[in-house]
Amino acid sequence: MVLAELGGSISRALQQMRNATVVDEKVLNDCLNEINRALLQADVQFQLVRDMTRNNKNIVNFGDLPAGHNKRKIIQQAVFSELCKILDPGRPSFTPKRRETSVVMFVGLQGSGKTTTCTKYAYCHKQKGWNPALVCADTSRAGAFDQLKQNATKAKIPFFGSINYAESDPVKVAVDGVETFKKEKCDLIIVDTSGRHRQEAALFEEMRQVSEAIKPDLVIFVMDSSIGQAAFDQALAFTQSVAVGAVIVTKMDGHAKGGVQSSFTVMWEYTEVAATKSPVTFIGTGEHIDEFEVFDVKPFVSRLLGMGDWSGFMDKLNEVVLTDQQPELLQKLSQGKPTLRIMYELFQCILKMGPIGQGLSMLFGADFLPKGNEKEIRAKFNGYLTLMDSMTNEGNSNPKLMNQSRIMRIARGAGRRVHEVIELLEGYKRLANTSKNKSLMKGLNQMGGAGGLQNIIKHMSSIRAFNHLETRGSILQVTKKN
Numbered sequence: 001m002v003l004a005e006l007g008g009s010i011s012r013a014l015q016q017m018r019n020a021t022v023v024d025e026k027v028l029n030d031c032l033n034e035i036n037r038a039l040l041q042a043d044v045q046f047q048l049v050r051d052m053t054r055n056n057k058n059i060v061n062f063g064d065l066p067a068g069h070n071k072r073k074i075i076q077q078a079v080f081s082e083l084c085k086i087l088d089p090g091r092p093s094f095t096p097k098r099r100e101t102s103v104v105m106f107v108g109l110q111g112s113g114k115t116t117t118c119t120k121y122a123y124c125h126k127q128k129g130w131n132p133a134l135v136c137a138d139t140s141r142a143g144a145f146d147q148l149k150q151n152a153t154k155a156k157i158p159f160f161g162s163i164n165y166a167e168s169d170p171v172k173v174a175v176d177g178v179e180t181f182k183k184e185k186c187d188l189i190i191v192d193t194s195g196r197h198r199q200e201a202a203l204f205e206e207m208r209q210v211s212e213a214i215k216p217d218l219v220i221f222v223m224d225s226s227i228g229q230a231a232f233d234q235a236l237a238f239t240q241s242v243a244v245g246a247v248i249v250t251k252m253d254g255h256a257k258g259g260v261q262s263s264f265t266v267m268w269e270y271t272e273v274a275a276t277k278s279p280v281t282f283i284g285t286g287e288h289i290d291e292f293e294v295f296d297v298k299p300f301v302s303r304l305l306g307m308g309d310w311s312g313f314m315d316k317l318n319e320v321v322l323t324d325q326q327p328e329l330l331q332k333l334s335q336g337k338p339t340l341r342i343m344y345e346l347f348q349c350i351l352k353m354g355p356i357g358q359g360l361s362m363l364f365g366a367d368f369l370p371k372g373n374e375k376e377i378r379a380k381f382n383g384y385l386t387l388m389d390s391m392t393n394e395g396n397s398n399p400k401l402m403n404q405s406r407i408m409r410i411a412r413g414a415g416r417r418v419h420e421v422i423e424l425l426e427g428y429k430r431l432a433n434t435s436k437n438k439s440l441m442k443g444l445n446q447m448g449g450a451g452g453l454q455n456i457i458k459h460m461s462s463i464r465a466f467n468h469l470e471t472r473g474s475i476l477q478v479t480k481k482n
């Protein structure tokens with residue numbers, strides 16, 4: 001069961017409970033049974049599911065609840081916090097500190113995504129102003145250094161490795177690399193290590209030796225999300241050789257080869273490793289360098305249940321829109337009279353937020369935008385930008401004054417299809433309607449516009465649904481109005 005399906009099943013169970021006329025013991029039991037079924041289908045251990053049900057029933061004790069309590073809310077909160085408990089080992093990981101040099105060693109089986117993840121980790125820190133460097137201490141796989149070099153070059157990150165594979169001792173390469181970058185005052189030195197297809201004694205011995213030689217501040221274990229229940233043994237084996245302090249789960253996008261069998265299982269299997277109880281700190285959500293997200297339990301469970309992840313969205317927004325420019329955009333939105341220019345800026349923000357589905361799924365749940373459509377959606381948003389440019393060039397960018405001939409001229413001028421102009425105008429109409437909503441605008445003015453922007457983007461994203469619009473009918477509608 002993929003993650004989105006699991007989230008969908010749990011959300012449906014909660015929705016049925018919320019829809020019940022009276023919430024009693026039977027409704028609670030039906031809801032919990034549905035959730036149990038979904039978790040068991042997702043391969044979560046029976047014992048864990050049983051404990052979770054027992055805890056939920058203890059929290060939602062109908063006999064003890066004073067009259068007037070919102071039972072629906074209490075049940076929902078109990079389920080949410082129990083799901084969080086499954087994933088949270090309750091121990092934070094070491095976090096590299098600015099202006100100090102930290103050495104981070106990556107370990108994991110071959111093909112888990114270790115090399116790719118090292119670069120993603122370095123890149124994500126570089127974006128935040130760090131000065132990272134990459135060391136390839138994998139001397140056993142032919143091509144390992146070339147792969148790291150290629151990734152590092154693309155990301156403009158300094159790298160070190162055994163040129164032409166002349167040095168075959170991984171410990172020596174690791175030590176030389178760390179020393180080189182310490183001298184160069186890099187503040188985050190990331191060491192990629194060898195992997196093997198299977199858990200082998202030689203691999204663990206090598207990890208132990210490298211770790212002893214470079215004394216990393218943090219060892220990150222990289223794990224492929226498609227391995228299911230094997231996660232437990234794998235994590236335990238690495239943990240017994242090196243002091244694993246954090247985990248990164250890769251291929252959470254569900255489009256990796258083999259597919260995500262049960263990412264949720266992997267998550268809790270790992271956190272079940274009593275020896276470390278190390279937290280998952282990041283997840284890999286694609287092959288590209290920016291398809292990488294900080295992992296926080298609460299936002300993850302929120303998204304799993306389709307409740308959105310506002311804080312993750314704000315983080316992404318902070319990466320692409322300078323904080324001092326945000327109030328301006330939010331203020332413009334809150335004034336209640338959106339212009340094409342504001343819509344243009346909004347689209348640019350969405351496009352800049354890395355993978356577009358990633359940004360939007362933070363707000364609308366994992367299954368909101370199918371990952372496979374990323375290119376299509378991005379092209380669509382880019383098309384809207386071209387059309388908006390064309391409208392401005394037309395000399396009249398007021399969407400309210402569009403008639404049939406103007407629409408056709410704009411489409412021709414931008415090299416786009418007529419129905420796209422109509423979709424865009426429909427999007428504008430929705431944005432304008434949204435901005436008439438007084439409570440929404442109040443929300444925008446409070447909390448720096450958080451709730452409001454979320455809603456506005458929700459409306460904008462529903463442009464995807466415009467595709468069903470009947471082109472001719474809409475043209476007539478627009479024409480009639482003018």
Ligand SMILES: Nc1nc2c(ncn2[C@@H]2O[C@H](COP(=O)(O)OP(=O)(O)OP(=O)(O)O)[C@@H](O)[C@H]2O)c(=O)[nH]1
Nearest residue numbers: 110111112113114115116195251256284285286287
């Ligand atoms: N879809 C998807 N693919 C990923 C992700 N992370 C890594 N990959 C892909 O997984 C494959 C293996 O990644 P590598 O980085 O070469 O794996 P590795 O663990 O370093 O392998 P060795 O160096 O052989 O030990 C590559 O095709 C990556 O592009 C991810 O989050 N999502």
